[in-house]
Amino acid sequence: MNQPSTPAARRAGATAVHSLNRFVFSVPDLGAAVDFYKAFGLDVRETAGRVDLHTHGHPHRWGSIYPRRGGKRLEYLCYGAYAEDVGPLVDRLGKLGIARTAPHPLADDDGVWLADPDGTAIEIVTAPKVSPATMAPDARPPHLPATFAAPARSKAPQTRPRRLSHALLFTPDVPRSVRFGTEALGLRLSDRSGDMIAFLHGAHGSDHHMLAFAKSDGPGLHHSSWEVATIDDVGLGMQQMADCGYAHGWGVGRHVIGSNYFRYVRDPWGSFAEYSYDIDFIPAEYDWPTADHPPEDSFYVWGPPPPDDFVVNHETAVRAAPIGQAA
Numbered sequence: 001m002n003q004p005s006t007p008a009a010r011r012a013g014a015t016a017v018h019s020l021n022r023f024v025f026s027v028p029d030l031g032a033a034v035d036f037y038k039a040f041g042l043d044v045r046e047t048a049g050r051v052d053l054h055t056h057g058h059p060h061r062w063g064s065i066y067p068r069r070g071g072k073r074l075e076y077l078c079y080g081a082y083a084e085d086v087g088p089l090v091d092r093l094g095k096l097g098i099a100r101t102a103p104h105p106l107a108d109d110d111g112v113w114l115a116d117p118d119g120t121a122i123e124i125v126t127a128p129k130v131s132p133a134t135m136a137p138d139a140r141p142p143h144l145p146a147t148f149a150a151p152a153r154s155k156a157p158q159t160r161p162r163r164l165s166h167a168l169l170f171t172p173d174v175p176r177s178v179r180f181g182t183e184a185l186g187l188r189l190s191d192r193s194g195d196m197i198a199f200l201h202g203a204h205g206s207d208h209h210m211l212a213f214a215k216s217d218g219p220g221l222h223h224s225s226w227e228v229a230t231i232d233d234v235g236l237g238m239q240q241m242a243d244c245g246y247a248h249g250w251g252v253g254r255h256v257i258g259s260n261y262f263r264y265v266r267d268p269w270g271s272f273a274e275y276s277y278d279i280d281f282i283p284a285e286y287d288w289p290t291a292d293h294p295p296e297d298s299f300y301v302w303g304p305p306p307p308d309d310f311v312v313n314h315e316t317a318v319r320a321a322p323i324g325q326a327a
């Protein structure tokens, strides 16, 4: 059952989804997906016909992956809402002239279906809030005098993300996607850089962004981002992925917008999975001072330069094929 909203996890008067409940995509080789996300530190569960992405020790299913010929393709995004918000959300969709659609062919639960302006399927379900209600405490143990703090390399623990933080999507029209997110879903604009990139947070409290858009020649999934407990986990994650053959990526570095420390690891299909630590948190009732940041001063505070392929959208050609086609 969906828990009722609480004052700390509800913005008064806001009709809005509260969480990015699940992202669903398809790839040509499920075995490659299992290998990649297991190495990344997720609890990867193989079921009949799909692979589910969980985080260890957390009951929620954050992602599902299906087989499909061709390249990787974002299939749909599912947003969670409080039960009390679903009816008003549907009413508002009607007032905005946004049509309800048939469920996506890969749908596996019962929600409200629509399409975003790029044609990507969107589902709204009544679900528990899985975006954070508070800022996570710093999990790094104190470094005490007369102690040896670093583990031996062979004893370093595997980095295991705690939860999904956000997804960044490509879109040909960032302002249009922002309007859809704010008007239809009730998300709030956190920050942007011109018409090139924009970051949205949940009205009922969330990370600085649960959804972001970057300009491209078409829609697509650029990266999923996963919260880890310490800055050391970001570096250890980079190392564990390199040791498993996934050395290509960007970071370690620190973003300006969102403030998080990052390491992006390139997946087998040319998109990325991000280890993220210490992203800004926006409480439910806080009016974040939205700003338009100059790109040269807002991409990252420090870190190596991003690789040349960091913003290549590999889905543009793939999306010409029929939705949900099985491999």
Ligand SMILES: [Fe+2]
Binding pocket: 166, 168, 223, 224, 225, 274
């Ligand atoms: Fe990110």
